[in-house]
Amino acid sequence: MSQVYADRRGRLRDRCAAAGSAAALVSRPANVRYLTGASPPGAVLLLGGDGTGDDEVLLCPHAPTGDPVEGRVDEALRLTVLPPSGGDPAVAAAGLARQAGADTLAVEERHLSVARYRAIGSAAPHLRLDDLGTSVEQERLVKDDEEITCLRIAAEITDQALGELLESILVGRTERHLALELERRLVDHGADGPAFPTSVATGPHSGRGRHRPSDRRVEEGDFLSVCLGASYRGYRCEIGRTFVIGTTPADWQIELYDLVFAAQRAAREALAPGTACRDVDRAARQLLDAAGHGDGLAPSLGHGVGLEIEEDPHLSPSAMGKLDACVPVTVEPGVHLPGRGGVRIDDTLVVRQEADGGPELLTITTKELLAL
Amino acid sequence: MSQVYADRRGRLRDRCAAAGSAAALVSRPANVRYLTGASPPGAVLLLGGDGTGDDEVLLCPHAPTGDPVEGRVDEALRLTVLPPSGGDPAVAAAGLARQAGADTLAVEERHLSVARYRAIGSAAPHLRLDDLGTSVEQERLVKDDEEITCLRIAAEITDQALGELLESILVGRTERHLALELERRLVDHGADGPAFPTSVATGPHSGRGRHRPSDRRVEEGDFLSVCLGASYRGYRCEIGRTFVIGTTPADWQIELYDLVFAAQRAAREALAPGTACRDVDRAARQLLDAAGHGDGLAPSLGHGVGLEIEEDPHLSPSAMGKLDACVPVTVEPGVHLPGRGGVRIDDTLVVRQEADGGPELLTITTKELLAL
Numbered sequence: 107m108s109q110v111y112a113d114r115r116g117r118l119r120d121r122c123a124a125a126g127s128a129a130a131l132v133s134r135p136a137n138v139r140y141l142t143g144a145s146p147p148g149a150v151l152l153l154g155g156d157g158t159g160d161d162e163v164l165l166c167p168h169a170p171t172g173d174p175v176e177g178r179v180d181e182a183l184r185l186t187v188l189p190p191s192g193g194d195p196a197v198a199a200a201g202l203a204r205q206a207g208a209d210t211l212a213v214e215e216r217h218l219s220v221a222r223y224r225a226i227g228s229a230a231p232h233l234r235l236d237d238l239g240t241s242v243e244q245e246r247l248v249k250d251d252e253e254i255t256c257l258r259i260a261a262e263i264t265d266q267a268l269g270e271l272l273e274s275i276l277v278g279r280t281e282r283h284l285a286l287e288l289e290r291r292l293v294d295h296g297a298d299g300p301a302f303p304t305s306v307a308t309g310p311h312s313g314r315g316r317h318r319p320s321d322r323r324v325e326e327g328d329f330l331s332v333c334l335g336a337s338y339r340g341y342r343c344e345i346g347r348t349f350v351i352g353t354t355p356a357d358w359q360i361e362l363y364d365l366v367f368a369a370q371r372a373a374r375e376a377l378a379p380g381t382a383c384r385d386v387d388r389a390a391r392q393l394l395d396a397a398g399h400g401d402g403l404a405p406s407l408g409h410g411v412g413l414e415i416e417e418d419p420h421l422s423p424s425a426m427g428k429l430d431a432c433v434p435v436t437v438e439p440g441v442h443l444p445g446r447g448g449v450r451i452d453d454t455l456v457v458r459q460e461a462d463g464g465p466e467l468l469t470i471t472t473k474e475l476l477a478l
Numbered sequence: 479m480s481q482v483y484a485d486r487r488g489r490l491r492d493r494c495a496a497a498g499s500a501a502a503l504v505s506r507p508a509n510v511r512y513l514t515g516a517s518p519p520g521a522v523l524l525l526g527g528d529g530t531g532d533d534e535v536l537l538c539p540h541a542p543t544g545d546p547v548e549g550r551v552d553e554a555l556r557l558t559v560l561p562p563s564g565g566d567p568a569v570a571a572a573g574l575a576r577q578a579g580a581d582t583l584a585v586e587e588r589h590l591s592v593a594r595y596r597a598i599g600s601a602a603p604h605l606r607l608d609d610l611g612t613s614v615e616q617e618r619l620v621k622d623d624e625e626i627t628c629l630r631i632a633a634e635i636t637d638q639a640l641g642e643l644l645e646s647i648l649v650g651r652t653e654r655h656l657a658l659e660l661e662r663r664l665v666d667h668g669a670d671g672p673a674f675p676t677s678v679a680t681g682p683h684s685g686r687g688r689h690r691p692s693d694r695r696v697e698e699g700d701f702l703s704v705c706l707g708a709s710y711r712g713y714r715c716e717i718g719r720t721f722v723i724g725t726t727p728a729d730w731q732i733e734l735y736d737l738v739f740a741a742q743r744a745a746r747e748a749l750a751p752g753t754a755c756r757d758v759d760r761a762a763r764q765l766l767d768a769a770g771h772g773d774g775l776a777p778s779l780g781h782g783v784g785l786e787i788e789e790d791p792h793l794s795p796s797a798m799g800k801l802d803a804c805v806p807v808t809v810e811p812g813v814h815l816p817g818r819g820g821v822r823i824d825d826t827l828v829v830r831q832e833a834d835g836g837p838e839l840l841t842i843t844t845k846e847l848l849a850l
Contacts, residue, residue, distance in 0.1 A: 147688075173690045190777030191796060215592035220585075221609075223592045237593075282665055290658045316519075318545045405562030424563060 111180040127212035129203040134217040136413040137242040144177035146170040152199040165195035174298045200230040212238035256341035261468035263336040267291035281306040281319035301335035301342030302415045313448020326352040329447040342415040345469040346452025366449040369393040373437045377465040383425035390439040399441045408437045483552040499584035501575040506589040508785040509614040516549035518542040524571040537567035546670045572602040584610040628713035633840035635708040639663035653678040653691035673707035673714030674787045685820020698724040701819040714787040717841035718824025738821040741765040745809045749837040755797035762811040780809045
């Protein structure tokens with residue numbers, strides 16, 4: 107793996123050099139992990155400018171633990187653990203860059219706070235600060251085989267946890283408890299932890315995008331929507347399913363389910379290299395809009411996943427750009443009818459060429475409307 | 479409760495006015511919650527400058543849910559939910575401030591990213607941006623009765639969850655599972671959720687401050703250290719205890735336990751209004767240092783708690799400032815012997831006048847060395 111990280115750092119150095127920055131400081135945790143294999147809390151990565159690789163330093167406020175949650179630091183990388191009184195590693199890194207003769211340092215302006223930025227400026231007053239922008243995020247868009255393998259395992263774990271829940275008795279249990287049980291099962295099956303807070307929504311809550319589990323209990327006749335995902339070696343996936351509780355779904359439930367299912371399928375089928383991101387969103391949105399549900403829709407019907415649960419690309423009406431092969435995304439339309447509930451169906455897929463079989467579905471739990 | 483929030487906002491407006499800022503923009507979630515009762519994801523609070531209260535607006539990217547985790551927005555406050563394409567609420571707030579005639583806007587430079595700060599500057603070019611600094615954090619230091627009640631309930635929940643765990647069989651179970659079970663019990667007893675990720679550390683891991691639960695199983699003869707806390711209405715507390723597994727602790731275990739216990743007690747007893755924060759740290763640190771454990775100690779042996787699990791004051795050798803009455807803090811020394819394990823003992827207490835009975839212990843689980 108070490109060469110993978112060295113190559114990623116090399117590409118970033120090339121970008122920075124082309125943009126006129128002698129050195130770069132990476133502070134966003136997912137970006138640090140992408141470039142070093144680990145994201146110890148508070149760690150920052152300094153890439154110097156002489157191109158030898160000797161001037162690459164990971165500065166940490168604590169010794170890395172090597173725990174799966176934070177990952178293992180690439181052994182080829184120089185590691186500096188600051189003393190307890192060492193202050194902000196970003197400031198220390200700027201001092202190092204200056205000592206090494208760099209005159210400009212590209213920093214992540216979207217991540218660094220104004221206060222840290224000013225502290226860097228004060229500690230290294232002759233260093234010009236540039237914006238690194240989203241250089242690392244752009245590198246992260248297209249995943250390599252190793253990364254997709256991690257996502258595939260994360261999805262397997264997620265499907266297992268969800269499958270086990272479906273075999274248990276659900277009526278009478280609270281949203282909170284079902285969510286906690288799902289998270290425990292994710293860990294049982296080998297996840298580092300949940301990729302994001304598990305959402306379980308019953309009855310009138312069902313179909314809501316970011317519903318936080320409450321003390322409401324599952325009742326006969328409810329829609330039940332769940333959204334969960336495992337993190338495996340830092341890679342995060344997402345699945346969302348909606349079920350009906352009891353023997354026979356009501357007509358409105360079947361109708362709404364079929365609609366959201368059709369919208370989700372349309373968006374899945376639109377996934378292909380070269381397709382505009384907004385067109386994937388439109389494929390689902392226009393069906394829901396035509397059925398009169400356009401107003402309540404989420405601003406985005408899907409997004410990239412990887413070391414973060416929500417990363418580029420965004421599948422939304424205003425999204426720029428096109429899909430590439432080997433980009434994993436979610437497709438997650440949902441409709442919520444206030445007071446009644448609703449349906450959300452969410453998968454994680456990898457964009458693939460038609461010749462390679464088209465989009466690869468990672469989350470394979472059935473999307474039939476199950477009555478539980 | 480509404481008046482409480484209005485009063486807090488009034489005090490902040492006074493501070494800003496005194497510092498020459500016509501308006502203030504609060505973006506740090508815990509600060510937003512302190513001033514409005516809630517912290518809907520991404521919400522920012524704009525306090526205008528005409529002093530009437532009509533120019534106070536909470537701008538949210540999504541409608542607040544009223545869920546206990548994010549709290550309920552003070553009903554007296556004007557609330558604006560931005561449309562899905564509404565962009566960054568902080569930028570929208572700066573535009574409002576400008577329209578309202580403000581010429582300066584104080585922002586939280588420690589929280590806002592450089593990119594957001596620049597976006598505000600571009601959207602409202604004639605607005606001078608000042609630094610709000612830690613004005614709200616300073617207001618948050620001393621807690622009122624209502625806040626202390628929430629902390630007391632959080633501590634009760636935490637003691638209950640821990641107490642139940644101690645009655646169960648521990649040998650053979652993994653750190654991860656014990657941690658998940660503790661978190662489930664916190665929620666069972668009414669917590670919004672865990673105040674921070676629960677730590678369970680066995681055998682050679684025990685006594686480590688930020689240990690993430692692993693798949694190691696509890697064995698006979700282990701030290702077992704746990705650190706957990708409930709969040710209740712946003713208020714977070716913390717308890718840490720160390721136990722020994724099996725019938726009889728080894729001599730080194732008793733000796734180390736007694737030492738850490740003595741250090742923790744010394745720091746607890748040092749808590750009083752007017753005491754320098756560093757003196758509380760020193761009370762514990764000097765005992766551990768004299769016993770030869772000075773090198774491996776954490777940089778801080780305690781910290782404030784409230785709407786965040788780690789807030790001011792910090793009890794560390796370099797801390798400035800003195801304690802006040804009604805400031806809740808943790809006292810949490812620990813010693814970890816590499817390869818063998820160690821002991822951590824952690825309580826949440828409220829600083830009180832001697833005449834009021836001295837420091838109020840919120841986390842009351844016994845600190846005897848229990849053999850489980």
